[in-house]
Amino acid sequence: KNEVEQSPQNLTAQEGEFITINCSYSVGISALHWLQQHPGGGIVSLFMLSSGKKKHGRLIATINIQEKHSSLHITASHPRDSAVYICAVSSLYVGATNKLIFGTGTLLAVQP
Amino acid sequence: SAVISQKPSRDICQRGTSLTIQCQVDSQVTMMFWYRQQPGQSLTLIATANQGSEATYESGFVIDKFPISRPNLTFSTLTVSNMSPEDSSIYLCSVERGRGVGGYTFGSGTRLTVV
Numbered sequence: 001k002n003e004v005e006q007s008p009q010n011l012t013a014q015e016g017e018f019i020t021i022n023c024s025y026s027v028g029i030s031a032l033h034w035l036q037q038h039p040g041g042g043i044v045s046l047f048m049l050s051s052g053k054k055k056h057g058r059l060i061a062t063i064n065i066q067e068k069h070s071s072l073h074i075t076a077s078h079p080r081d082s083a084v085y086i087c088a089v090s091s092l093y094v095g096a097t098n099k100l101i102f103g104t105g106t107l108l109a110v111q112p
Numbered sequence: 113s114a115v116i117s118q119k120p121s122r123d124i125c126q127r128g129t130s131l132t133i134q135c136q137v138d139s140q141v142t143m144m145f146w147y148r149q150q151p152g153q154s155l156t157l158i159a160t161a162n163q164g165s166e167a168t169y170e171s172g173f174v175i176d177k178f179p180i181s182r183p184n185l186t187f188s189t190l191t192v193s194n195m196s197p198e199d200s201s202i203y204l205c206s207v208e209r210g211r212g213v214g215g216y217t218f219g220s221g222t223r224l225t226v227v
Contacts, residue, residue, distance in 0.1 A: 033215060040121070041149075041202040041221030048215035086154065100145075100216070102154040 003027050006087050006103035013110050019074040021106045023087030026068065033100065034061050034072050035086040043086070046072070077110045084108070113209040114139045118219030125195055125226050132191045133222045135205035140185035142208075145216075146178070149202040158203075161188045195226045 004025045013019050023032070034046040047054050047061040049070070054061050058077075063070040074081055087103040117136045125131050135144065143162055147155040158178055159167040167180040181189045192199050205219040 031214070035218075041204070041223050043204060043206075043218035043221070045209075045215040045217065088155075099157060099160075100155075102156075104154045 002104065003101050004087055004089055004103040006085075006106050008106060009104065010107045011109070013077050013108070015078060015110055015112050017077050017110075019077050019081075019108065019110075021072045021085050021087075021108070023070045023072070023103055024068060025070075025087075025089050025101075027089065027101065028092035029089040030092050031090045032063055032070050033088040033090070034070075035088060037084040037086060037105070039083075046085075074108075079110045079112050082109050113215075114141060114207050114217045116205060116207065116217055116219040118205055118222060120222055121220060122223040123225070125224065127196050127226055129195055130191055130193045131195065131224060132189050133203050133205075134189050135187070135219050137186045137207055142185070144182065144188045145206040146180065146188075146190045147204045147206065149204065149221075151200070155204065158190070192224065195224075197226045200224055200226045 007022045031048050031050045033048050036044045036046050049061055049063050058075045060073040072085060084105040084107050086105045088100040091099050091101055115138045119134055123131055143160055145160055146158040148158050149155045157170050158173045159169040159180055161167045161180045161182040163182045163185050177193055179191045201224060203222045206216050209215050209217055
């Protein structure tokens with residue numbers, strides 16, 4: 001079992017829909033990251049959070065440390081949101097400082 | 113936060129040859145991270161490069177195959193040596209943004225195809 005699990009693996013939505021992507025992890029973490037990868041391969045860091053909730057524009061990220069679960073929400077989705085969304089965690093393991101453990105990503109396609 | 117310039121953005125290479133990927137950061141950073149993303153897979157850390165010392169490689173990756181240079185605090189290269197089609201992947205570098213900001217900045221990626 002992967003240490004970071006995402007669901008769903010693939011998601012197709014209609015423009016304007018509210019989207020939720022989930023991430024569960026099984027290791028101790030210092031922070032959780034949500035990343036966006038566009039078809040060309042480049043990655044953009046969306047959020048880093050260790051508790052509670054963060055919002056940036058139409059994107060909202062939440063984390064529940066006790067349940068080891070995080071969600072990424074996209075409100076009023078748009079075709080330009082189409083990308084792979086990756087959840088990653090900064091591990092607390094000794095000797096693993098700064099190392100990220102990545103989920104397998106969620107491929108989102110927003111249709112007009 | 114840091115901005116990374118990574119090149120080349122893509123290349124098609126013959127098996128048996130080597131390719132060197134460069135990452136230039138617009139600020140000084142202590143550690144740079146090199147990742148591989150095989151088709152349909154998530155990112156895997158290859159090695160962590162510190163200026164002035166040997167890179168630290170993850171299990172399954174060796175220096176002879178992926179030599180790394182880190183001549184100063186703003187620049188690093190990763191070489192993929194003696195390539196085979198199995199090396200076809202996206203390669204990315206990354207740095208931490210810094211304590212005040214948090215998170216990581218990634219290069220734009222190098223899409224490598226080995227034929």
